[in-house]
Amino acid sequence: MRGLVIKNTGSWYTVRTENGRTIESKIKGNFRLKGIRSTNPVAVGDHVQIDVNAEGTALITEIEERRNYIIRKSQNLSKQSHILAANIDQAFLVVTINHPQTSTTFIDRFLASAEAYRVPVILLFNKTDLLDEDELYYQEMMVNLYETIGYECHQVCAVETLSGGRERLDKLMPLLKDKVTLLAGNSGVGKSTMINHFIPDADVRVAEISDVHNLGVHTTTYSEMLMLPNGGYLIDTPGIKGFGTFDMEPEEITSYFKEIFHFSKECRFNNCTHTHEPGCAVLKALENHYIAASRYESYLSMLEDKNDGKYR
């Protein structure tokens, strides 16, 4: 029987079959996936074949080829990765200027990873209601930067407050229709709060207000796919801390930073790493402020990973 994996906790996978039943399933013992060293061989969003047994549970016997996936480094095992979700149409990267602060390195590394798997990303700047004037100004600059590079951005607020958000979350509804959308971001930025807004019966757990400053506590601990009332799916994910880069060559990393890639075409050398080479058009663009220093630093951080084979 064919089904869609909608949730994964430990070794159990919840599979929704084509006739709408949900069946708790396990992976068939000798089942291994080629190529990916992942802590979860099957991920939320995977299409699978299952064999239902007499007890009403099932074995996953086959996984269909993935269109794409989003991966992060595993929490404990430094060399292994964890697939957050597979077969997604787009990702909403939820970021906050403060409470907690999302680093530009984190944003850029997520964007680069998504480029690598050809997943379109929309940036949601959340908790706009908590920002003071200076922080709002900074947020505007960030929006300006990412819009210029080519990413759609929205400044939102996921809770009802007197001051209100810049934009109502409802305005994002049309973007979700009939699509599989992954919500990603650091812990505490408001992913689950948004899910509860879009899907009122979802009732996923969100952090207590008092826990907000308690960084490092993950409220959501597994990925879960939830059906939107008007068609489409949202995937709630646990907060991500960092990304691996999986042996990308400098040319590849360059191509995942859209504006750096744009200028790199004018570099004197084909194999320019844009760090020290004479005639480097990227360094020149950086000097002329056509490339933001924060973006260039994120690019360097990914190059360093490549050099020491480290994750961060």
Ligand SMILES: Nc1nc2c(ncn2[C@@H]2O[C@H](COP(=O)(O)OP(=O)(O)OP(=O)(O)O)[C@@H](O)[C@H]2O)c(=O)[nH]1
């Ligand atoms: N003031 C304000 N608080 C918000 C907003 N969005 C979310 N929160 C609060 O921020 C806290 C964290 O929200 P969650 O939705 O649990 O965050 P999360 O991204 O799902 O976090 P993890 O599950 O740990 O990855 C909760 O107390 C929310 O009520 C917002 O726009 N403004």
Ligand SMILES: [Mg+2]
């Ligand atoms: Mg959550």
Ligand SMILES: [Zn+2]
């Ligand atoms: Zn160069």
